[in-house]
Amino acid sequence: MNKELLRIEGLKTYFDTWAGIVKAVDGVDIEVIEGETLGLVGESGSGKSVTALSIMRIVPSPGKIIEGKIIYKEENLLEKSEKALREIRGKEIAYIFQDPSTSLNPVLTIADQLLEVILAHQEISKKEALEKAIELLKLVEIPDPDVKIWNYPHQLSGGMKQRIAIARAIASQPNLLLADEPTTNLDVTIQAQILELMQNLRKRLGMAMILITHDMGVVADIADRITVLYAGRVCESADTKTIFYKAKHPYTQALLTAVPSLALRTDKLKVIPGNIPNLIEPPSGCRFHPRCEYAIEKCTEKIPELIEIEPGHKVACFRALEINLESPLGGAKNN
Ligand SMILES: Nc1ncnc2c1ncn2[C@@H]1O[C@H](COP(=O)(O)OP(=O)(O)O)[C@@H](O)[C@H]1O
Ligand code: SF4
Ligand SMILES: [Mg+2]
Numbered sequence: 001m002n003k004e005l006l007r008i009e010g011l012k013t014y015f016d017t018w019a020g021i022v023k024a025v026d027g028v029d030i031e032v033i034e035g036e037t038l039g040l041v042g043e044s045g046s047g048k049s050v051t052a053l054s055i056m057r058i059v060p061s062p063g064k065i066i067e068g069k070i071i072y073k074e075e076n077l078l079e080k081s082e083k084a085l086r087e088i089r090g091k092e093i094a095y096i097f098q099d100p101s102t103s104l105n106p107v108l109t110i111a112d113q114l115l116e117v118i119l120a121h122q123e124i125s126k127k128e129a130l131e132k133a134i135e136l137l138k139l140v141e142i143p144d145p146d147v148k149i150w151n152y153p154h155q156l157s158g159g160m161k162q163r164i165a166i167a168r169a170i171a172s173q174p175n176l177l178l179a180d181e182p183t184t185n186l187d188v189t190i191q192a193q194i195l196e197l198m199q200n201l202r203k204r205l206g207m208a209m210i211l212i213t214h215d216m217g218v219v220a221d222i223a224d225r226i227t228v229l230y231a232g233r234v235c236e237s238a239d240t241k242t243i244f245y246k247a248k249h250p251y252t253q254a255l256l257t258a259v260p261s262l263a264l265r266t267d268k269l270k271v272i273p274g275n276i277p278n279l280i281e282p283p284s285g286c287r288f289h290p291r292c293e294y295a296i297e298k299c300t301e302k303i304p305e306l307i308e309i310e311p312g313h314k315v316a317c318f319r320a321l322e323i324n325l326e327s328p329l330g331g332a333k334n335n
Helices: 048-056 082-088 110-121 126-139 158-170 188-205 216-220 240-246 250-257 260-266 297-301
Strands: 004-017 020-033 037-041 063-072 093-096 176-180 208-213 225-230 233-239 307-310 313-315
Touching (some): 004 048, 020 037, 020 063, 020 208, 020 225, 020 233, 037 048, 048 176, 048 208, 093 158, 110 158, 126 158, 176 188, 188 208, 208 216, 216 240, 225 240, 225 250, 233 240, 240 250
Parallel strands (some): 037 208, 037 225, 093 176, 176 208
Antiparallel strands (some): 004 063, 225 233, 233 313, 307 313
16 A cells, blocks of 8 residues: 655756756656556646656657656666666556647557557567457447547547547556646546546556646546646645645645636636746746745745645645645635
């Protein structure tokens, strides 16, 4: 129980651009327990995708992992050879992108795309691989899998394409699935179906999942724990109930009041004032200070460390224990 699968420590991933060094991920710590769903949440530009790409070591140029550790099953992925990592990518850790078209090849049939992954990881005949591919389509609940398998991606709807991308990702029974905004481009009903499917598959296959989203509403019902990112750093991390009802970081609080799907439940929709900072010259001290209504002088001078304030609940805010945030969802008062 509660065995750690992945631990990211002090990860820094920077982009050396003509305009300056973009500190996209700047000292991030994240833990994933075997078999759990971790929600990785933050506004657009907070470093969620770059964190996920760093785990797979597929950060696009000019991005570079500068510092830190990515411990997967007790081994540091950042110290592994490219060859060793190829064994892990896809097989142990798989990735689903926001836009399924990115992971599907438009000129290949669904059969070809699935066979490609199945045969890369298993020594079986083409006929057996095709049977497995049809099984996978059943697993992701594609109707008429024997027919659909001969389709090309453009013949399928967005939701169906995302199901195929999921089938491809789980073909090798990974231990960890990184799902980067997998439902952001889909309509709300399809979104709910895909999330439910992913959750069922996760349980059935016993894998862990990092579900990346900018929308707290998406992770509300599905994540076991949530880690909140702001401007390349972790603000808060705790189990989902604690995040929703007993958040201690002003930014987590702001995110909760800014989510339309949650605000509908509470009538308290608020926009977070200001913009996500420029990551070439981020604000001094706490990066959230220019937007934080609780900021004091110290916040502009020093960077708050991520501190465990109670078992499993970590917060990076100097004032976490003195300000008394009330959950926008009501319920348990915060202290
Ligand atoms: N190829 C790139 N070149 C320069 N900056 C990049 C590149 N990719 C991402 N970034 C920067 O890194 C930061 C984090 O991006 P990202 O991880 O994509 O955010 P999120 O997924 O949370 O929306 C952003 O400021 C973004 O502009
Ligand atoms: S450290 Fe200061 S600026 Fe940052 S979130 Fe806490 S109170 Fe706000
Ligand atoms: Mg992203």
